[in-house]
Amino acid sequence: MSEGKTHQWYTYTIRLVKGLHLVLAFLFIYQCFQRTNPSSVLISTNILLIALAAMALYNRFFWLRNALIALTFISHQFDVLPLNGRLLFSIFALQFLTYPRVVWFKTNLKIPQRYMFISVFFLVGAFFTRIIPGMYFPPFYQGIAGWELEVGSDLVPKEFTIYSLRMSDGEKFSDPVPLFFLTPINFYDRFISQISRKNHLDEGMAFFFQVYSYKYESLKKGNFFGKYFLNSYGYPRHMHSESFQKIPGDFIEPNKVKEAHLFYETYDINGKLLRTSKIFAINVRTNERI
Amino acid sequence: MKEFSLLRILKVPTYFAAWFRAIISVALLYKLFSKDYSILGYLNSNLVNVYNYETLPSLYINDLGIFSRLLTFHWIHFLIPLPNQTFMFIFQILLIGLLMISLVSSRRLLSVLIFVMSSYLFGFLWRTGNDVDAIEMQLQLLLLLAFYKGNIGWRAYFDRELSEDSAWLFKFCILVIVI
Numbered sequence A: 001m002s003e004g005k006t007h008q009w010y011t012y013t014i015r016l017v018k019g020l021h022l023v024l025a026f027l028f029i030y031q032c033f034q035r036t037n038p039s040s041v042l043i044s045t046n047i048l049l050i051a052l053a054a055m056a057l058y059n060r061f062f063w064l065r066n067a068l069i070a071l072t073f074i075s076h077q078f079d080v081l082p083l084n085g086r087l088l089f090s091i092f093a094l095q096f097l098t099y100p101r102v103v104w105f106k107t108n109l110k111i112p113q114r115y116m117f118i119s120v121f122f123l124v125g126a127f128f129t130r131i132i133p134g135m136y137f138p139p140f141y142q143g144i145a146g147w148e149l150e151v152g153s154d155l156v157p158k159e160f161t162i163y164s165l166r167m168s169d170g171e172k173f174s175d176p177v178p179l180f181f182l183t184p185i186n187f188y189d190r191f192i193s194q195i196s197r198k199n200h201l202d203e204g205m206a207f208f209f210q211v212y213s214y215k216y217e218s219l220k221k222g223n224f225f226g227k228y229f230l231n232s233y234g235y236p237r238h239m240h241s242e243s244f245q246k247i248p249g250d251f252i253e254p255n256k257v258k259e260a261h262l263f264y265e266t267y268d269i270n271g272k273l274l275r276t277s278k279i280f281a282i283n284v285r286t287n288e289r290i
Numbered sequence B: 001m002k003e004f005s006l007l008r009i010l011k012v013p014t015y016f017a018a019w020f021r022a023i024i025s026v027a028l029l030y031k032l033f034s035k036d037y038s039i040l041g042y043l044n045s046n047l048v049n050v051y052n053y054e055t056l057p058s059l060y061i062n063d064l065g066i067f068s069r070l071l072t073f074h075w076i077h078f079l080i081p082l083p084n085q086t087f088m089f090i091f092q093i094l095l096i097g098l099l100m101i102s103l104v105s106s107r108r109l110l111s112v113l114i115f116v117m118s119s120y121l122f123g124f125l126w127r128t129g130n131d132v133d134a135i136e137m138q139l140q141l142l143l144l145l146a147f148y149k150g151n152i153g154w155r156a157y158f159d160r161e162l163s164e165d166s167a168w169l170f171k172f173c174i175l176v177i178v179i
Helices: A003-034 A040-056 A064-078 A084-098 A111-131 A188-197 A201-222 B015-034 B035-044 B066-071 B074-078 B084-102 B106-125 B135-146 B154-158 B164-178
Strands: A161-169 A258-270 A273-283
Touching: A003 B015, A064 B035, A111 B035, A161 A188, A161 A273, A188 A201, A201 A273, A201 B035, B015 B084, B015 B106, B015 B164, B035 B106, B066 B074, B066 B106, B074 B106, B084 B106, B084 B154, B106 B135, B135 B164
Parallel strands: none
Antiparallel strands: A161 A258, A258 A273
């Protein structure tokens, strides 16, 4: 590629990334106005300042390769990460690492000194956010800022409610099928609440029954994952509170199952079933709601 | 004026890239050997439009779903229907096979394929409103490998020669892991 064309591509890339910065800044402003909690607005404003600083400092060439990676870093985090400084810091640090000639580096520092500056900056930041309780300065965090709860004896939960899936052959219910059998779908509660809100719970229940049929043999043997995969040596499930729904249990064979029921079940802290309320049930042969 | 860059100065041994790839591949293999992703083949189109930003709109940046679709290569389902369970099972086994070959192969196309296939597979988790299952960092590292220019065959595990390509990988590796 000739030098002129290369320069043209650089120019396009810079425009692209600058545009991206603008979009992000607007998104953050929008988020700030959406929030009701003053402390979270404060946090967002802090991030916004960094965003603006990053935008202002951004006046250097960006390699096309780096720009593509930056774009993907950002977009992978679009759906996934909570709103915190990581997103903007990833843009900020990208140029920070590749082109250190931003404002405060525009000095006569030699290269080892620049490395030292970066190291000391991170060390000091990390040190202060560790020792000062509740200190919050992106990109340094100690857990989730502002989330503290003092638990007294009267605040310890006495009971808890979970989703429970039970199969029925028309006469009796099976033991609750632990919804962990849906793994790798790990946040099943979030999944169920969303499809319920969108009125797709009947299809969801049909899906649960299909997976139940597929995994019946391995569930009977006490394995969530399937017979070809590592069992208890596998990568752990991303869920907790599985102690009250144990496998192997008393399950009904898939060809004898007539109905699939979804319940809210409330247990006490010792695992004793207190209450049950039905949410949804389908006939698994016709996929119609009962 | 010639632009100054740390990239042109720092040099890192080639074996860094090889061992870096080995660690990522083994971590992914462990994850793929642990869970049966083929059940995702039972999902229909109504069940794969559940996004995290709908559940927790105050916490997640507003994504219209289109970003997730484009970047996880799920845009393909604008054209063709969702896969079935058998396909997903074969897909998982194929990905496991590719990851194993990639441990000793120097083909860059393989790295690109692995990135695309992993993004697609874990894209189902994005689209069913799940937690990401600690996959986000690994995907970013795979992306680095897809853009890596150097040659990393099986000999590279013992190659102590300094290279700029390894240095590039090293820097972005720090970027991903530290941040």
